[in-house]
Amino acid sequence: MVDITPADAVPPAEVAEVELYHPHSWWTKYVFSQDAKVIAIQYSATATAIGLVALVLSWLMRLQLGFPGTFDFITPEAYYQFITVHGMIMVIYLLTALFLGGFGNYLIPLMVGARDMVFPYVNMLSYWVYLLAVLVLVSSFFAPGGPTGAGWTLYPPQAIMTGTPGGQDWGIILMLSSLILFIIGFTMGGLNYVVTVLQGRTRGMTLMRLPLTVWGIFTATVMALLAFPALFVACVMMLLDRVLGTSFFMPAIVEMGQQLQHNGGSPILFQHLFWFFGHPEVYIVALPAFGIVSDLISTHARKNIFGYRMMVWAIIAIGALSFVVWAHHMYVSGMHPYFGFFFATTTLIIAIPTAIKVYNWVLTLWRGDIHLTIPMLFALAFIVTFVNGGLTGLFLGNVVVDVPLSDTMFVVAHFHMVMGVAPILVIFGAIYHWYPKVTGRMLDETLGRFHFWVTFLGAYLIFFPMHYLGLMGIPRRYAELTDMTIMTESAHHLNSFISIMAFIVGFAQMVFLFNLIWSIRHGRQAGGNPWRATTLEWQTPETPPAHGNFGKELPIVYRWAYDYSVPGAKQDFIPQNVPGSFGLGPSREPA
Amino acid sequence: MAIALVLVLVVVGSVVFHFLSPWWWTPIASNWDYIDNTIIISFWITGVVFAAVVLFMAYCVFRFRHREGNRAAYEPENQRLERWLTVVTAVGVTALLVPGLFVWSRFVTVPSDATELEVVAQQWQWSFRLPGKDGKLGTSDTRIVSAENPLGIVPSDPNGQDDIVVEAADLHLPVGKPVKVLLRSIDVLHDFYIPEFRAKMDMIPGSVTYFWFTPTRTGTFQVLCAELCGQGHPLMHGVAVVDTEQDYLAWVGQQQTFAQLSAPQKTGSAARSTESTTASGLDVAAKLETPEAR
Numbered sequence: 001m002v003d004i005t006p007a008d009a010v011p012p013a014e015v016a017e018v019e020l021y022h023p024h025s026w027w028t029k030y031v032f033s034q035d036a037k038v039i040a041i042q043y044s045a046t047a048t049a050i051g052l053v054a055l056v057l058s059w060l061m062r063l064q065l066g067f068p069g070t071f072d073f074i075t076p077e078a079y080y081q082f083i084t085v086h087g088m089i090m091v092i093y094l095l096t097a098l099f100l101g102g103f104g105n106y107l108i109p110l111m112v113g114a115r116d117m118v119f120p121y122v123n124m125l126s127y128w129v130y131l132l133a134v135l136v137l138v139s140s141f142f143a144p145g146g147p148t149g150a151g152w153t154l155y156p157p158q159a160i161m162t163g164t165p166g167g168q169d170w171g172i173i174l175m176l177s178s179l180i181l182f183i184i185g186f187t188m189g190g191l192n193y194v195v196t197v198l199q200g201r202t203r204g205m206t207l208m209r210l211p212l213t214v215w216g217i218f219t220a221t222v223m224a225l226l227a228f229p230a231l232f233v234a235c236v237m238m239l240l241d242r243v244l245g246t247s248f249f250m251p252a253i254v255e256m257g258q259q260l261q262h263n264g265g266s267p268i269l270f271q272h273l274f275w276f277f278g279h280p281e282v283y284i285v286a287l288p289a290f291g292i293v294s295d296l297i298s299t300h301a302r303k304n305i306f307g308y309r310m311m312v313w314a315i316i317a318i319g320a321l322s323f324v325v326w327a328h329h330m331y332v333s334g335m336h337p338y339f340g341f342f343f344a345t346t347t348l349i350i351a352i353p354t355a356i357k358v359y360n361w362v363l364t365l366w367r368g369d370i371h372l373t374i375p376m377l378f379a380l381a382f383i384v385t386f387v388n389g390g391l392t393g394l395f396l397g398n399v400v401v402d403v404p405l406s407d408t409m410f411v412v413a414h415f416h417m418v419m420g421v422a423p424i425l426v427i428f429g430a431i432y433h434w435y436p437k438v439t440g441r442m443l444d445e446t447l448g449r450f451h452f453w454v455t456f457l458g459a460y461l462i463f464f465p466m467h468y469l470g471l472m473g474i475p476r477r478y479a480e481l482t483d484m485t486i487m488t489e490s491a492h493h494l495n496s497f498i499s500i501m502a503f504i505v506g507f508a509q510m511v512f513l514f515n516l517i518w519s520i521r522h523g524r525q526a527g528g529n530p531w532r533a534t535t536l537e538w539q540t541p542e543t544p545p546a547h548g549n550f551g552k553e554l555p556i557v558y559r560w561a562y563d564y565s566v567p568g569a570k571q572d573f574i575p576q577n578v579p580g581s582f583g584l585g586p587s588r589e590p591a
Numbered sequence: 592m593a594i595a596l597v598l599v600l601v602v603v604g605s606v607v608f609h610f611l612s613p614w615w616w617t618p619i620a621s622n623w624d625y626i627d628n629t630i631i632i633s634f635w636i637t638g639v640v641f642a643a644v645v646l647f648m649a650y651c652v653f654r655f656r657h658r659e660g661n662r663a664a665y666e667p668e669n670q671r672l673e674r675w676l677t678v679v680t681a682v683g684v685t686a687l688l689v690p691g692l693f694v695w696s697r698f699v700t701v702p703s704d705a706t707e708l709e710v711v712a713q714q715w716q717w718s719f720r721l722p723g724k725d726g727k728l729g730t731s732d733t734r735i736v737s738a739e740n741p742l743g744i745v746p747s748d749p750n751g752q753d754d755i756v757v758e759a760a761d762l763h764l765p766v767g768k769p770v771k772v773l774l775r776s777i778d779v780l781h782d783f784y785i786p787e788f789r790a791k792m793d794m795i796p797g798s799v800t801y802f803w804f805t806p807t808r809t810g811t812f813q814v815l816c817a818e819l820c821g822q823g824h825p826l827m828h829g830v831a832v833v834d835t836e837q838d839y840l841a842w843v844g845q846q847q848t849f850a851q852l853s854a855p856q857k858t859g860s861a862a863r864s865t866e867s868t869t870a871s872g873l874d875v876a877a878k879l880e881t882p883e884a885r
Contacts, residue, residue: 400695
C-alpha cells in the first residue's frame with residue numbers, strides 16, 4: 001500500500017501553475033481547448049460563418065428591393081424571414097460574438113499580461129454554448145414554417161401570431177431559445193473577460209496603463225452583463241406566451257375575426273425590456289470598436305493617442321449613459337409623450353463624450369507620422385462612416401425629428417452606417433493588424449487594398465443615398481414598394497443602384513475571405529512585431545503566442561501603451577515592458 | 592495619398608448629392624412644417640461638423656503622411672483644447688435639442704378645439720370612426736369585436752350610438768381644422784402614417800394612442816402602415832382625403848352611424864358593408880397566399 005502524502009497530490013510549488021493546464025491531446029488542444037486564443041479563433045470562425053449566411057440574406061433582400069417582382073421565390077413571407085434572421089445574426093451572433101468572444105478572448109489576456117483567462121474551463125463552455133445557440137438558429141431554416149419573420153426586434157403580439165412567418169410554427173420558439181442560449185454562453189465568457197481585466201493583469205499594468213482596446217472590450221462586457229438579462233427575461237416571457245398561452249405581452253386580441261384567449265398583457269412592456277438591452281447593445285458593439293480603432297490609429301500614426309485619460313472616461317461615460325437612453329427607439333411607440341423630453345435630452349448628451357472620442361482620433365493624426373497601412377485606411381474609413389452615422393443619430397435622437405423619420409429607410413441607413421459599416425470596418429482593420437500575430441504571416445497587401453476600397457466606397461454609396469429615401473417617407477420593412485404614391489420612378493432606380501452596390505461589396509468580402517485562407521500558408525513572414533507596436537501582445541517570445549502566452553516569466557509593465565515617438569528615444573516606439581525613463585531603457589528587439 | 596483625395600471627394604460628393612439629388616421629402620400637407628424646419632437645422636449643424644471633421648482628417652493625412660525621416664510629435668494631452676472642444680460640442684448639441692424639444696412640446700399639446708377622430712387598425716386594413724353630433728366617441732372594447740361590430744363599439748354607451756363608422760373605406764378630413772387622432776388596434780402593432788402629414792404614431796392593442804395635426808391643403812393622400820404587422824404589412828394602404836369644409840360635410844352626410852349599422856331594419860346595408868370589408872381583407876390574404884400555393 002502506497003502512502004499518499006499531500007506532497008504527491010499537490011504539485012510542487014516550483015512547477016508553474018500554467019504547466020498544469022497545458023493540453024495533452026489533439027482534442028484538448030484544438031477542439032475542446034481551454035486556451036483563450038483557440039477559443040477566440042473558434043468564436044471568430046463561427047461568427048464569420050454565420051455572418052456569411054446573413055450576408056447572403058442581405059443579397060436576397062436587395063434582390064427583392066432593387067428588382068421588385070423579378071424573383072418569384074422571394075415572397076413577402078420569405079422576405080420577412082430574411083430581414084429578421086439577417087438583423088439578428090449581424091447584431092448578436094456576428095458583431096457581439098466577434099468583438100467580445102473573438103477579439104476579447106484573443107486580446108485581453110495578451111494585452112493585460114495574463115497567461116489566460118481566469119476561468120479557462122468556463123471560457124471553453126462559453127464557446128460551445130454559443131455554437132449551440134448558432135445551430136439552433138440555423139435549424140429554424142429547416143423547421144416547419146421556417147424561421148421567424150417578426151423583424152429582429154421580435155415585437156409581440158405579431159411575433160407569436162399566425163400573420164407572421166414562424167409565429168405559430170417553430171420559428172419564433174427556436175429564435176427565442178437560441179437567444180436564451182446565446183445569453184447563457186455570453187455570460188460565461190463575459191464574467192471571464194471582466195474578472196481577467198480586474199484580477200489578471202501583470203505587475204505594473206495599472207488600469208490607466210491599459211490599452212484602449214482593453215478598456216473598450218471591458219466596458220462593453222460589463223454593459224452586456226447588465227443589459228442581456230433584460231433580453232433574457234423578455235425572451236422567457238414571450239416563450240411562455242407562445243408555448244403556454246400566458247399573457248405577459250398579449251392583451252385581448254382579435255386575430256382574423258377570432259377572439260384569442262389572451263388578455264391583460266402589455267406589448268409595450270416587451271419594447272421597454274428589449275430596448276433596455278437593445279440600446280446598450282449598440283454600444284456593446286461600438287465600444288470595442290472605439291477601443292480597437294484608437295490603438296490602430298495610434299500605432300500606425302506612430303503617435304500616442306491624444307487625451308488618453310479623456311478617452312477612458314468617455315468610454316465609461318458612454319457606457320453609463322447608454323442605459324438611460326433606450327426609449328429613444330420608442331418615440332412613436334405610443335409610450336407616454338413626456339418620456340420624449342427626458343430621452344431626447346439624455347440621447348443628445350451622449351453625443352458629447354462620443355464627439356470627444358472623434359476629436360481625439362483626428363487629433364492623434366495631427367502632427368503624426370501617418371503610415372497608410374491597410375489597418376490605418378480602415379481606421380480612417382471608420383471615422384468617416386462613424387461620424388456620418390453618429391450625426392444622423394442626432395436627427396433620430398431628437399424626438400420630434402424622429403417622428404417623420406422613424407420606421408423609414410432613414411433609420412435603416414443610419415444604423416447600418418453607425419453600427420454595421422463602422423464597426424465592421426474596425427473589425428477588418430483589426431484583422432489586418434492582428435492577423436500577423438495570430439498566424440505569423442501578413443495578409444496579402446494587394447488583395448487587402450482592393451478589399452478596402454471596394455468595401456469603404458461601396459458601403460458609403462449604399463447607405464448614404466438610402467437616408468434620402470427615408471426622408472421621402474419610404475417605410476422600412478416593406479417587402480414590396482409597389483402601389484405607393486410617394487415612391488417615384490427615380491427612387492426605384494436608386495434602389496436598383498443600392499442593390500448593385502450591395503452585390504459588389506459582398507463580392508469584395510469573398511476576396512477578403514480568400515486572402516484570410518490563402519495567407520495562412522502563403523503570406524509574407526511577419527516576425528513578432530511587424531507594426532513596431534508597444535502593447536504586450538507584440539512582445540511575446542513566440543509568434544503565434546504559445547499556450548501561456550509569455551514563456552517562463554510574465555512581462556512587467558513600466559509604461560502606458562502609447563509611448564510612440566518619445567523625444568530622445570532611439571526608436572519611435574517603446575514597448576510597455578521596457579523599463580527606464582524615456583529613451584534610456586535597454587532596447588529589447590522583439591522576437 | 593489617394594485616401595486624402597477620396598476623403599475630400601466624400602465630403603464634396605455628399606454635399607452635392609444633398610443639394611442636387613431628386614430625393615427629398617414630399618410637399619407638406621399639415622401644420623408640422625416646424626418639424627421640417629428642425630430637420631433643416633439638423634442638416635446644417637451636422638453637415639458642417641461632418642465636413643469639418645472629414646476635411647481636417649484629409650488635411651492631416653496629406654500633411655503628416657509618412658516620409659523618410661519624419662517623426663511624430665509627442666503630445667499626450669492638451670486639456671485646454673479638450674475643454675474647448677467639449678464646450679463647442681455642448682453648444683452645438685443644445686442648438687439641436689432646444690428647437691427639438693420646443694417643437695415636441697407643441698406636438699404633444701393637443702389644441703382644445705381639435706376634433707377627435709379614431710383610426711382602428713387590423714391586419715391589414717384601416718377603419719375610422721368619427722364622433723356624431725354629440726362630439727364624443729363612445730367607449731370601445733376589443734373583446735366585443737365581431738363581424739357585426741367590427742370596431743368593438745360598446746352598444747350600451749349612448750355616446751357611441753351616433754358615432755360615424757367608416758369601415759375599410761376612405762377617410763375624409765376638413766382642411767384647416769385641427770384633428771386629434773386616436774389610434775387603436777385590435778390585433779398587432781400598426782402605425783398610422785401619412786408621409787405628407789409628417790406625424791405618425793404606433794397603435795397598440797389594448798391601448799389608445801394619439802397624435803394631432805391640422806391638414807393645411809386639400810388633396811388625396813396615401814395612408815401607410817409604418818410598424819411591421821405581419822406579411823401583409825406592405826400592402827396595408829389606405830386613403831385620406833382632405834376636403835374643403837363643404838365637400839367634407841357632403842361626405843359626412845353619406846356616412847352611417849353605429850346605430851344605423853346595427854339597427855335591425857338596416858341589416859341589409861350593414862351586411863353589405865361587412866361583406867365588402869371581408870372581401871378587401873381577403874384580397875390581401877389571397878394575394879399573399881398565391882405564391883405560397885405554388
